Amino acid sequence: MRPITNNYNCNYKLKNTRLRGHKMITKRIIPCLDIKNGRTVKGTNFVNLRDAGDPVELAKIYSDTGADELVFLDISATEERRKTLSDLVLRVASQVNIPFTVGGGISSVEDVDILLKNGADKVSINSSAVKRPELINELVAKFGSQCIVVAIDAKYINGEWIVHLVGGKVPTERNLFDWAKEVEQRGAGEILFTSMDHDGTKDGFANTALARLSNELNIPIIASGGAGNIQHFKDAFTEGKADAALAASVFHFGEIPIPELKKELKTQGITVRI
């Protein structure tokens, strides 16, 4: 390595003007769209959608109303799923001007290559990483940490957070915090943590586990599972120390409009992009 030759005294431009001085990072709000055969699964009640099942239309509404990122989670199990998904990614990339992550069934460098080439900003891997953790290293070496998200589904069993596979159905031997640390050491850029105990309850995020992840790791943590009202998001950011919060149905069914959510978070002292 050669020595760094920056002249740090050249910050002269900043001397007479005030920086914001905020150390808080801007928290991100991320709607998640479940995709099956190129269509959204859970449905929505957006009245102004021409085609309620079209992920691209929904994605555009979210990006126009202040979502910070989007996640597309593919749950199709057909032979053509790769082709359908990469076509969808291309359509989303052409229409949406915010970053988006694609996950679901990704298990190889080739899978990731196609999705990134078609315009995905990040990919998320889950079961394939648990089965073969070296995959994380391989993806990071080829594409960089910044685009590799590792999704972890976990359940609290007998006093321990246990990592689960197949959408939370199959328990593993792994402990959430040990696995998360390994994921970070292998170079992943972010962790998307879903608490199976909280998912679908609309009772709030798993803030204790989130806070521990955030304290023990140095990469951003995305909270998932349990969003039911605006206070839950606030708690995930303050108590849970999450960097981002992800939700699906509360957004899809208009229970929490994103502009209202961000306005309220800002009022309560959370730094958000408005």
Add this chain to the structure above:
Amino acid sequence: MNKERVPPLGARGQIVIIDYGAGNIQSIKFAIQRLGLTAVLSNDPEEIRNADKVIFPGVGEASSAMQKLREGGLDKVIPTLQQPVLGICLGMQLMCNYSEEGNTEGLGIFDVDVVRFPDDRVGGRESAPSADRSIKIPQIQWNSISHLTSPLFKNVAEHEFIYMVHSYYAPVTDQTIAVCEYGIPYSAAFAKANFYGTQFHPEKSSRTGEQILKNFLEL
């Protein structure tokens, strides 16, 4: 009313995105399409030299991206370009003198070295349990830009949000045209003569990013 006389977008020459196998170039191409224009992808030095505007993208690791540039001879082409050139993210970093990432010699356009964000784990987490955990690496967030001093930011207000994804940064220099903070102030954008660089992704920065991209294409 004093209306600026700017030729309409698209009424000029070709917009070329340098395609050297590093990065999410599709998104930049689409962002330009959303402005009603067309960009071509090219690694041909002649086509790049003849372009009206050149965009130099980059995502991934610095030394391997630089290696790909060298293989195509593009490391010699880019610094000699005369038309407006915009480096994005890693593209901007490669336009600097040097990057700590992979011990990489850059193109030397912007007179600064790129360094890694200070890692609060250095020295051991256990010894500093109260360390500020809000500064994580990579920085992945919408950050706000200030100290805007370039036509690149026409119609962009101070403290508007842009999307940042990176682990290495360039400090503030006299070539800085926008500043961000992430624990420390650093350069969100540079300009030198016909060369521009943004650490953020205008193609992913919603309407603010579209305005910045439009401004570049109107230079």
